[in-house]
Amino acid sequence: MRTTSVGVFKVATKGPGDVSGLISLIGSGAIDPASILAILGKTEGNGGVNDFTREYAVAALCTALAPKLDLTPHEVEQRIAFVMSGGTEGVLSPHITVFTRQQVATPHAGIAGKRLSIGMAQTRDFLPEELGRSAQITETARAVKAAMADAGISDAADVHFVQIKCPLLTSERVEAAAARGAKTATISAYSSMAYSRGASALGVAVALGEVASDISDDVVLRRYDLFSKVASTSSGIELMHNVVIVLGNSEGSASEFEIGHAVMDDAIDAAAVMSALKSVGLGTTPKSGRELVNILAKAEASPDGTVRGSRHTMLEDTDISSTRHARAAVGGLIAGLAGTSAVYVSGGAEHQGPAGGGPVAVIAHLP
Structure with missing residues (x-):
């Protein structure tokens, strides 16, 4: 029996402190604030030790959600999982992805398989x-x-x-x-x-x-x-x-969404991105009615200093961190294949996929 329904909402942000999009969705009734379980975000900081856009974004979200939940900002942070990834180099667009979860008595008609x-x-x-x-x-x-x-x-x-x-x-x-x-x-x-x-x-x-x-x-x-x-x-x-x-798929979920993944062997592995898209019915010939919600990926500069035999200089650049180079490169690749720059690409993929590569997951909204 399906007992839970998971929702996914991608919201563009004008800055790390911008909560207007989320508050608008709550005001319209699209999101019940009590159902929010996690918020993943991309902020336009440097992604380094001193990237305070992450903390700023979390503080802004907790302050905005506190009166909606009748909690203090600190209690909101304890209740909801906030993961802010700093760095929107290249074409990456700042945004948050809100995940909700609710108990359901009667699932939507036509839902079959793992969701x-x-x-x-x-x-x-x-x-x-x-x-x-x-x-x-x-x-x-x-x-x-x-x-x-x-x-x-x-x-x-x-x-x-x-x-x-x-x-x-x-x-x-x-x-x-x-x-x-x-x-x-x-x-x-x-x-x-x-x-x-x-x-x-x-x-x-x-x-x-x-x-x-x-x-x-x-x-x-x-x-x-x-x-x-x-x-x-x-x-x-x-x-x-x-x-x-x-994040995964379960028979017990009545969600209107599905997730799949593939593993990029290196920073230019377009085939893996396409494989991830196809795993949820998207790609070059998408299934009718399916829509891309977001792509979640990791990126890093290959530690051996090469990509498919060609030397890269990301690790020797003392002006720009290699993680920033990698986010820009992989973000551009994924954005071009997905047709949107509002994708979640996080830098630093140590032990996350093979060296120089990383996992790439795709969330799709089903008809």
């Missing part, structure tokens, strides 16, 4: 010295399994995208660890983003059986042959725990 389902979970807060290490991997794996259960998904094959917001190190956090006699994985705030993303992605891989469960600390950012095909992780300064959102 979009969403689940959420959180890890405990991490100590600075645990970031990028086995503790983060183990706790993330537990949270992924909890989020799958929350989504009503039991088969790992039905999981198509796992979005995680994870912490990073600051000088203050590194010093706090040192004061206790503990050593962090790195003392660089920027490098810590990669360590945290990588460990979180390996946690997804462990949970879904993509890799063995006995992963040691020295695997992170070294064994790039170990990865998840559906993990998407994004580091931020605004938290010390992992927020986990599982």
